[in-house]
Amino acid sequence: MKRLTFRASFRHENSWPVQNPGRNKKLTPLFHKLRSYEFTFSPEQAAGLQRQSPLKAMANFYQLFRQSRINRASIGYFCHLIPEEIILAAGLQPVRLCVTSSSLARSGEEIVSAECCPVIKSILGLASSDFLAELPLLVIPGSCDGKMKLAELLSARTEVYFLDLGRGGEYTSGTPQWAEKFKQLLHFLKKRYQVSITRQKIIQACSLTNARTAAFRSLYQFRAHHPGVISAIDYFVITSASFISHPKVWTEQTNTLLEEAAGLPPSHCQSPRILLAGSPIVFPAFKILEVMDEAGLEVAAELTCSGYGHLFDPVQIDEETEDGLLRALALKYVAGSLCPCFLNLNKLADRMISLAEEYKIDAVIYYILRLCQVYELQATALRQILKDKGIPFFSIKTDLEGEDRGQLRTRLEAFREMIGGRSDQCKAKNQSRD
Amino acid sequence: MTSAKQRIKAGIDIGSVTTKCVVVQGRQTIASHIIRTAINPEQAAREVLEKALGQGCLSPSLVDKVVSTGYGRRRCLFANQIVTEVTAAAAGAYWLNHLQPALVIDVGGQDTKVILVGKDARVVDFLMNDKCAAGTGRFLEMMAVSLDTDIDGLSSLAKAAHHPASINSTCSVFAESEVVSLIAQGIIREDIAAGVFLSIAARIASMVKQFPESSEILFCGGGAKSSGLHLALEKTLNRQIKILPQPQFVVALGAVLASE
Numbered sequence: 001m002k003r004l005t006f007r008a009s010f011r012h013e014n015s016w017p018v019q020n021p022g023r024n025k026k027l028t029p030l031f032h033k034l035r036s037y038e039f040t041f042s043p044e045q046a047a048g049l050q051r052q053s054p055l056k057a058m059a060n061f062y063q064l065f066r067q068s069r070i071n072r073a074s075i076g077y078f079c080h081l082i083p084e085e086i087i088l089a090a091g092l093q094p095v096r097l098c099v100t101s102s103s104l105a106r107s108g109e110e111i112v113s114a115e116c117c118p119v120i121k122s123i124l125g126l127a128s129s130d131f132l133a134e135l136p137l138l139v140i141p142g143s144c145d146g147k148m149k150l151a152e153l154l155s156a157r158t159e160v161y162f163l164d165l166g167r168g169g170e171y172t173s174g175t176p177q178w179a180e181k182f183k184q185l186l187h188f189l190k191k192r193y194q195v196s197i198t199r200q201k202i203i204q205a206c207s208l209t210n211a212r213t214a215a216f217r218s219l220y221q222f223r224a225h226h227p228g229v230i231s232a233i234d235y236f237v238i239t240s241a242s243f244i245s246h247p248k249v250w251t252e253q254t255n256t257l258l259e260e261a262a263g264l265p266p267s268h269c270q271s272p273r274i275l276l277a278g279s280p281i282v283f284p285a286f287k288i289l290e291v292m293d294e295a296g297l298e299v300a301a302e303l304t305c306s307g308y309g310h311l312f313d314p315v316q317i318d319e320e321t322e323d324g325l326l327r328a329l330a331l332k333y334v335a336g337s338l339c340p341c342f343l344n345l346n347k348l349a350d351r352m353i354s355l356a357e358e359y360k361i362d363a364v365i366y367y368i369l370r371l372c373q374v375y376e377l378q379a380t381a382l383r384q385i386l387k388d389k390g391i392p393f394f395s396i397k398t399d400l401e402g403e404d405r406g407q408l409r410t411r412l413e414a415f416r417e418m419i420g421g422r423s424d425q426c427k428a429k430n431q432s433r434d
Numbered sequence: 435m436t437s438a439k440q441r442i443k444a445g446i447d448i449g450s451v452t453t454k455c456v457v458v459q460g461r462q463t464i465a466s467h468i469i470r471t472a473i474n475p476e477q478a479a480r481e482v483l484e485k486a487l488g489q490g491c492l493s494p495s496l497v498d499k500v501v502s503t504g505y506g507r508r509r510c511l512f513a514n515q516i517v518t519e520v521t522a523a524a525a526g527a528y529w530l531n532h533l534q535p536a537l538v539i540d541v542g543g544q545d546t547k548v549i550l551v552g553k554d555a556r557v558v559d560f561l562m563n564d565k566c567a568a569g570t571g572r573f574l575e576m577m578a579v580s581l582d583t584d585i586d587g588l589s590s591l592a593k594a595a596h597h598p599a600s601i602n603s604t605c606s607v608f609a610e611s612e613v614v615s616l617i618a619q620g621i622i623r624e625d626i627a628a629g630v631f632l633s634i635a636a637r638i639a640s641m642v643k644q645f646p647e648s649s650e651i652l653f654c655g656g657g658a659k660s661s662g663l664h665l666a667l668e669k670t671l672n673r674q675i676k677i678l679p680q681p682q683f684v685v686a687l688g689a690v691l692a693s694e
Binding site for chain 1: 505516517519520521544545556557558559562564639
């Protein structure tokens with residue numbers, strides 16, 4: 001019998017560009033029509049959002065979104081799985097480029113079909129602008145399927161480092177593997193930028209991000225205990241700003257904002273207290289927040305990869321060796337991740353239940369961006385677990401466009417009536433305060 | 435108590451296609467009226483209230499309270515109270531079902547809702563169709579037009595079907611083109627009409643099946659006036675489904691009851 005062999009050229013092709021990051025010039029024509037990056041929503045709208053906020057310190061955060069280009073000393077990345085501390089220790093600024101915007105998504109539809117994840121489409125839309133023109137490097141994790149293919153597509157625009165973390169790994173066996181992957185990234189950056197990344201620099205970076213975590217926790221607690229003072233929109237503007245802001249600057253600005261907020265009168269908001277979980281909520285696509293506000297539902301706590309997932313966990317250093325530091329980072333970023341590709345849904349449900357108890361939550365609203373499959377796939381199961389615990393659970397599936405606002409509002413108002421909340425009390429108070 | 439019973443209240447349900455008004459004294463409907471919503475929900479609400487009152491020979495000054503519901507509920511500026519159509523449908527169906535808990539299917543113009551109603555008309559849980567029109571009254575209207583008939587005609591056609599055609603599109607726009615291609619294939623209208631009902635019924639059934647099976651199923655909304663849809667739902671779910679009296683007015687009546 002004739003022996004079957006691999007096609008010679010095929011044999012070694014099936015590998016991701018982990019060891020061999022770089023650009024894929026063959027794909028360059030995909031992005032042949034680069035348009036100038038305009039602020040993804042009109043300045044009037046931005047001014048409107050800012051005007052709604054009683055907090056002067058919000059201006060600092062809005063200001064950040066006016067930059068029209070990423071500078072050369074930055075490294076772009078996606079998801080809350082990339083160790084920012086290593087990038088900071090290399091003397092570079094980590095910039096999380098997860099965006100959600102209907103106008104960017106529409107422009108992304110020139111590269112992938114409309115039936116793709118709105119986050120992926122938005123990112124491709126961003127990549128089709130000159131916003132990334134000077135960005136030297138992107139670090140992209142293998143989280144969902146979308147991000148995996150994005151790593152290949154975006155290699156047409158800039159150099160890409162694909163960080164394959166292996167999905168579904170468990171904590172004990174996973175941590176050394178994840179730490180090893182982080183080590184590879186560290187060595188890659190050292191070589192690529194000809195810099196030394198010492199333990200001391202990593203420890204310094206960790207103290208920066210830990211200070212940011214402390215500020216974030218104060219913000220989270222403040223909102224939970226003083227409903228109606230810092231609105232959900234303000235909150236998500238602040239968390240989105242942390243994607244592109246230096247941790248030190250963000251921490252200072254957030255602490256300033258908290259001081260100002262502490263001086264405002266309490267709002268006596270009576271709206272039902274909601275734990276908002278699910279797909280990322282990133283500036284400027286805040287439809288879900290706007291409609292929840294209109295429907296008289298208060299986001300008292302959230303559990304999304306864009307806020308809590310990005311900022312809540314500290315780096316806990318047990319051992320100040322390089323391996324010890326990398327292990328601590330692996331624990332923070334991968335073991336502690338909220339991404340459905342890494343977190344078991346039972347554990348996610350446990351977190352929801354414990355947050356619901358801690359913050360006296362009336363109901364969980366689970367936000368699914370249409371075609372963001374990993375979130376959608378676990379919705380029914382989560383609903384079942386929470387229902388058994390007596391916590392009302394409501395999933396809302398929508399996209400970045402605005403045509404279903406009316407239906408969304410009806411659903412959310414009906415849900416509020418169902419859980420027995422009284423109407424518009426928070427809103428009435430806010431209006432009288434104005 | 436006696437004076438409360440004499441009070442006259444009006445419930446106005448401003449839907450995407452029609453606006454309904456029910457005038458209630460105590461808990462009894464004393465007048466009702468329905469008109470097309472057209473483009474101005476507020477105008478429609480005023481007009482339907484006026485006509486309902488005219489029908490009952492009532493003076494507007496007698497109306498103690500107006501409750502609005504439906505997608506245009508917030509546009510009805512003269513309403514004293516607003517409730518959502520989900521809560522209203524639950525309250526109306528509970529009352530008309532002699533205060534018994536049940537599962538309510540409400541097929542409206544642009545929404546289909548399945549509501550699990552518990553004791554005291556409490557909404558235990560509910561589902562609404564996605565943003566598209568498949569499985570709603572609007573879908574039926576479009577399909578009727580494609581088959582050159584109206585909604586009642588669609589039911590009569592379906593009754594005469596022998597081999598219901600299968601309609602797979604979940605999007606109403608594509609379903610229309612599917613119907614056109616079935617006509618081109620020479621499939622008779624009767625079979626297509628039956629297929630249309632079965633396809634909507636399948637979508638509604640998948641919502642119904644997410645709820646416990648024990649409860650009685652009630653049917654209201656404009657869709658409940660279509661005997662073809664009622665039969666298709668009973669067939670698909672293999673259950674008896676009770677059509678509530680005056681199904682289009684259940685939500686308007688419920689709005690008044692829910693506001694109490």
